Amino acid sequence: MGTRKIEWDAMWDDMLREAKGFLVDLDGTLVTGDAPLPWAHDLVDHMGDAGLILSNDAQHTPAELARLLAGLGLPIPEERILLAGVLALDHLAREAPGARVMLLAGNGLAAHARSKGLRLVQERPDVVVIGRDLDFSYARLTAAVNAVRDGARLVAANPDRTRPGPGGTVLPETGALLAAVLAATGPVPHLVIGKPEPFMFAEGLRRIGTRADETIMIGDNPETDGRGAARAGLRFLDVRHAPGHKEMTSRFVRQQEAKQGQERVRA
Numbered sequence: 001m002g003t004r005k006i007e008w009d010a011m012w013d014d015m016l017r018e019a020k021g022f023l024v025d026l027d028g029t030l031v032t033g034d035a036p037l038p039w040a041h042d043l044v045d046h047m048g049d050a051g052l053i054l055s056n057d058a059q060h061t062p063a064e065l066a067r068l069l070a071g072l073g074l075p076i077p078e079e080r081i082l083l084a085g086v087l088a089l090d091h092l093a094r095e096a097p098g099a100r101v102m103l104l105a106g107n108g109l110a111a112h113a114r115s116k117g118l119r120l121v122q123e124r125p126d127v128v129v130i131g132r133d134l135d136f137s138y139a140r141l142t143a144a145v146n147a148v149r150d151g152a153r154l155v156a157a158n159p160d161r162t163r164p165g166p167g168g169t170v171l172p173e174t175g176a177l178l179a180a181v182l183a184a185t186g187p188v189p190h191l192v193i194g195k196p197e198p199f200m201f202a203e204g205l206r207r208i209g210t211r212a213d214e215t216i217m218i219g220d221n222p223e224t225d226g227r228g229a230a231r232a233g234l235r236f237l238d239v240r241h242a243p244g245h246k247e248m249t250s251r252f253v254r255q256q257e258a259k260q261g262q263e264r265v266r267a
Contacts, residue, residue, distance in 0.1 A: 015237060021210030022051040023201070023229075025219030026065075029239050033166055036072045039239075043218070044074050051080065054204045054217070056194040056224065058085035058131035058157035058174045061108045082204055084157040084174075084194030085131040089113045091193060092127060092155060100124065102147055104140060104177060105131030105157075127153045130177050141177075145184040154181065158194030160224065196228030205232070 024030065024047065030040040044051065053076060057065065062078035069076050085105060092099060093116035101118045102125035103110055109131050113120055128144050148154050156178040162170040174194075182188070194200050205212060212233035219225025220239050229236040 015216055015235060016046065019214065019216045019235075020050060021205070021208045021215035022047045023054040023204045023208075023215060023217045023234070024051055025195075025217075025221065025225050026053055026055040026057065027163055028220035029218060029225075030074065031069075031072065032164065034068075034072070036074055040072075040074060044076060049080075050208060050210075052204050052208050053081040053083075054195065054200065055081070055083050056158035056160050056174075057083045058088075058194070059106050059108065059134070061086055061112050064108050082200070082207060084200060085109050086112055087200060087203060088129060088131070088155055088157045088193040089116055089118065091199070092129065093118055096126065099126045101126070102128045102144060102152065103131070104129065104133040104136060104144060106134060124150075125152045127155055128181075130154075130156045130174055130181065132157075132174050133177060136177055141180055141184070144181050148181065148185045148188060154178075154185075154188060154190035156190060156192045158224075159192050159196075160194075195224040196226075196231060198228070198231055201228055201232035201234065 024043070030037060030043065030053075053065075055065075060068070060083060062081040062083060065081055065083065066076060066078040086109065089109060089112055092101070093113075098117055098119060100121045101113060102122065103113055103120055110120060113129075122143065125147050128147050130144070133140065157174050159175040159178070160173040161175040161179065163173045165171040178190070178192075182190070201212075201217075205215060208215070216235045216237055217225055217229035217232075218237045218239060219229075222236075222238060226236045226238060
């Protein structure tokens with residue numbers, strides 16, 4: 001692990017120093033929008049090979065996200081990135097090899113599904129998988145609802161209803177699409193893969209090779225990061241409570257918005 005430059009208080013110092021493994025959220029913890037947060041580089045350096053990104057991202061593959069992060073100066077190899085959307089497809093490929101899947105997600109996850117032997121279909125699927133679908137529409141909702149009503153299993157990459165957007169806005173997430181489907185089907189059994197479900201935390205611990213009692217979860221969302229960590233037996237560090245976090249984040253967001261405004265003027 002590298003030399004840490006982050007200025008935490010004594011409790012944070014002790015927990016970071018004693019931990020042998022780190023599961024780390026992405027949005028709001030290391031990055032906001034398309035920019036790294038002020039402490040991101042130091043935290044990534046401190047974790048080294050003992051860290052793993054644990055994100056409810058249901059749009060990208062680890063390879064895609066690794067390239068995006070590298071462009072932000074955060075060199076995290078794809079092997080150290082665990083994403084809910086990819087994990088859902090990997091789980092399905094193991095449990096139901098060759099299954100017919102109606103996938104509500106982007107091209108990256110579609111390509112990953114095919115690489116795992118899953119057959120992507122628009123009619124008579126065995127399973128409906130919901131990710132972050134930027135092309136979600138009434139027609140896609142209708143198809144998914146009727147597939148579930150006809151007996152298809154329902155799997156969601158994560159339960160998140162929104163995620164932070166630019167300028168203080170929110171963007172609909174996978175859980176919002178899941179809620180739309182369930183509003184039309186009524187209560188039906190369904191599987192959720194991402195945080196705070198134990199499945200994702202167990203896989204994260206398996207990949208970094210540490211026990212729950214020697215690993216910490218670092219994140220900004222007590223409902224997903226915090227609750228999931230507690231259920232899995234991990235300690236949770238909420239970055240929102242780090243010394244100076246609110247002031248640093250607010251100043252950083254203002255700087256990014258000013259920078260974007262200047263770029264629009266130049267354009």
